[in-house]
Amino acid sequence: MFDVAIVGAGISGLICAQQLRQAGYRVVLMEKSRGLGGRVTTRRLQDTCADRGLSYLTPNGELTTRFVELLKSQDIVTVWTDTRHEFKADFGLKTVKGEPLYIAPNGMSAIARFLAKDLEVQLSRRVVGLNLFNDCWHLQFESSNTEVIAKAVVMAIPAPQALVLIESFAAPRVLDSLRKVEFSACISAIARYPTNTPLPSWRSLTVLDDDTLAWIGNDSSKRLGNTLPIFVFHSSAKFAQTYIDTEDLQPVGQLLLAKAAKLFPELANFDWLQCDRWRYAFPTVSLADHCLDARTPQPLFFCGDWCGGINLESAMRSGLAAAEQINQVLQPTLS
Structure with missing residues (x-):
């Protein structure tokens, strides 16, 4: 039993999870892949590695600029070239x-590992079912009889993937919004x-x-x-x-x-x-808003780089917005 279950361990999901964890919520992050970060990922190759997704960071807003400065202070990223x-x-x-373009000498996945510090993360866990029962969300997984139960859910995955999970019960307005992405x-x-x-x-x-x-x-x-x-x-x-x-x-x-x-x-x-x-x-x-509210009886929000923009800045802002919305809904019930 968790306060919040977040589906997807890309940048938006990690940012959202950290904000909620630091606010005192019990959060679980579930990722279908074997690694963190979404496209911020690195492939290990014998004695070295290579960035197979996002190749570098380019600060293009207030959040990404501050984020790069934080990563620099932790010796995670450095200037690659200008x-x-x-x-x-x-x-x-x-x-x-x-x-300047910023890279992680140990691979871009080091950025995701930094964001995942102190988070409860379940890897190789593909969510295939989402149901509301007794005022809680029940999440089912591929090839597993176990489930995760949470008071609130954040879908930090691409809109087409989220659509598959909620199209049987979500309001037409929400489905239409997801289909536009x-x-x-x-x-x-x-x-x-x-x-x-x-x-x-x-x-x-x-x-x-x-x-x-x-x-x-x-x-x-x-x-x-x-x-x-x-x-x-x-x-x-x-x-x-x-x-x-x-x-x-x-x-x-x-x-x-x-x-x-x-x-x-x-x-x-x-x-x-x-x-x-x-x-x-x-x-x-993309959608105009930084996150999408499903307006279900229990909190269900969507976030990602496709909310309010198309880049890393929008991904971070969307994760923060989803965390803020969840906090506004859950705080009165938990206080």
């Missing part, structure tokens, strides 16, 4: 100076190259107006003392839409790298390749 590169077929390679997908590939192979010197490259590639990053440049050349490739939304349901992503990743090799021939000869799919990578149509 020089970006862009590539477009009609003008080639272009250097762009701008605001749209996302673009992304397929990412991690490739290791032979040691001492001449490779591009840039760190972050945005590929403009391309049907296949969107971004290439020199991930090994983030790691202190790393000598293994590792690059990360992100597909365009159009490419991902075509291949997102492909069962075997390995040939899809090879298509990504084939396009990269056309632009930069030195990227052609890699040792190995690993791929990931992100079905809900980037919100393209």
Whole structure:
């Protein structure tokens, strides 16, 4: 029995959980994956690692600016570069100076682990049922006879995933709001190259107006003392839409790298390749409000980067807003 159950351990869910825990509520955080952070995640690779989702932080508001300063003070993030590169077929390679990009030398998942400190987290727990009984929410899980019972629930997951769980009982207004939210997908590939192979010197490259590639990053440049050349490739939304349901992503990743090799021939000869799919990578149509209230007899709220924006700033603000709404509802009943 918990005061609040939060579904989804991405940035919004972690922020919401920490706020409520610090306010004195008993909170449980449930995540369907084996790791924390949502797209803020890192893949371990032999003696090193690579960021397979979010590759860097760019402070774009008050909350993210303060958050980066906090992470810097804890030696979790540092400046990666303030020089970006862009590539477009009609003008080639272009250097762009701008605001610094921040990375975690130990992998971006270190950010999620920092946010999860002192939280009760249940990993590999996919919620498949949500029912209201005796003034409490009962959450059921895939391949498990156990359940979690809570007075309030926060769905900190993409709107299409939340919709599946609540469409049998939620009000039409709430269902319509969730259905309006749209996302673009992304397929990412991690490739290791032979040691001492001449490779591009840039760190972050945005590929403009391309049907296949969107971004290439020199991930090994983030790691202190790393000598293994590792690059990360992100597909365009159009490419991902075509291949997102492909069962075997390995040939899809090879298509990504084939396009990269056309632009930069030195990227052609890699040792190995690993791929990931992100079905809900980037919100393209979001809600105006920072969180969504289901207006059910017991508190049920939705939050995420798709509430009030489309980026990390909106994800953080949404998690805080959901925690504030939960506190306003539960505080009188708990006092």
